[in-house]
Ligand SMILES: Nc1nc2c(c(=O)[nH]1)N[C@H]1C(S)=C(S)[C@@H](COP(=O)(O)OP(=O)(O)OC[C@H]3O[C@@H](n4cnc5c(N)ncnc54)[C@H](O)[C@@H]3O)O[C@H]1N2
């Protein structure tokens with residue numbers, strides 16, 4: 001199903017296109033981010049204890065075989081199967097005891113057994129470990145009635161990783177599973193990408209700190225705490241956070257200062273078409289280059305990406321829901337690209353719980369809640385009747401965004417739609 005096409009015909013005045021800056025599709029915007037964003041080059045070396053969530057800057061190769069030596073997979077007795085004459089049963093003297101962590105020098109020579117514990121090295125001469133439950137121990141001998149297969153219960157050296165194997169490629173995000181692989185490979189220090197320096201500039205004369213005093217026509221600032229929380233990841237250091245000045249000159253100064261110290265400047269508000277919208281003029285006054293400005297989506301149509309010198313700029317709309325939605329779709333893609341992490345396919349198909357009637361025009365990213373599975377095992381989503389770009393209260397009840405095709409005015413219950421879960425960190 002193609003769902004991210006540009007608008008074929010605008011639905012109403014709100015959807016009208018600026019002929020100088022035509023809207024592009026979601027996938028075109030993401031393709032431009034991928035094509036024009038170079039990962040920030042700085043790297044640092046960190047011990048395994050401190051790499052959680054970071055992005056690898058160099059591949060990790062195993063320093064030795066894993067396991068490094070043949071070892072027992074069970075507590076029991078190591079024997080040489082070739083020394084078991086006839087059909088058994090056999091009585092074997094126990095000649096040595098081998099706990100894990102202890103090098104063994106006594107070989108298993110002939111019809112004898114070595115008491116061995118899980119993880120202990122296999123003595124020379126032995127080629128199988130019999131579980132202790134399968135033998136009868138009587139003083140210094142064991143009674144064995146069934147011949148084990150050669151190799152039984154032995155974890156062979158190198159069976160997990162050969163020496164020099166690439167365990168992880170660069171660009172991988174380091175979670176518990178990746179860190180486990182590095183530890184097994186003996187990579188105790190990793191070279192990872194430095195955190196991105198991000199500056200946040202929230203514009204709007206009307207916004208005041210949440211919960212603080214406000215006058216008539218003033219509102220509490222949702223975007224600063226919302227985006228600060230969205231950016232609280234292992235990739236990001238928020239190096240500056242400020243409320244935007246209410247005039248062009250002040251905004252030029254603030255944006256310029258932020259661009260000088262940050263890899264990424266994120267602004268909210270002030271990017272629509274009104275004469276109070278100073279962000280784009282300030283950006284242009286600083287010699288900024290636009291990668292795109294305006295995407296054929298609802299909400300979040302004015303979302304913009306560009307560069308001021310070496311710093312990248314992500315211009316999010318002021319409406320908090322629009323800012324959150326566009327931050328999830330374009331902000332995360334930009335941060336991943338700057339962090340050197342490749343794009344991660346997170347979209348999947350789900351089915352709608354109820355029919356949808358809507359005004360066609362822009363691809364709609366509607367918050368939706370996962371609601372179990374239908375009889376065919378397909379995941380179902382529930383949602384409001386319309387997208388409300390200023391109704392922040394609805395966001396916490398959603399798990400992600402469903403993508404409604406630009407030209408779809410009517411979808412039945414059970415329609416297959418694309419769904420992108422919200423990033424939880
Ligand atoms: N003539 C037109 N007007 C508008 C258009 C258009 O195409 N033509 N687009 C509308 C759409 S769609 C959007 S989205 C907004 C985007 O406007 P801005 O990005 O310039 O945002 P602002 O005007 O600054 O604010 C919009 C809205 O959000 C509230 N806001 C802003 N910051 C915060 C904050 N930190 N916390 C809470 N709420 C915030 C602000 O008070 C406004 O209500 O433009 C439409 N207009």
Ligand code: MOO
Pocket residue numbers: 297298299300301302317319322389
């Ligand atoms: O593009 Mo706006 O975000 O619909 O309110």
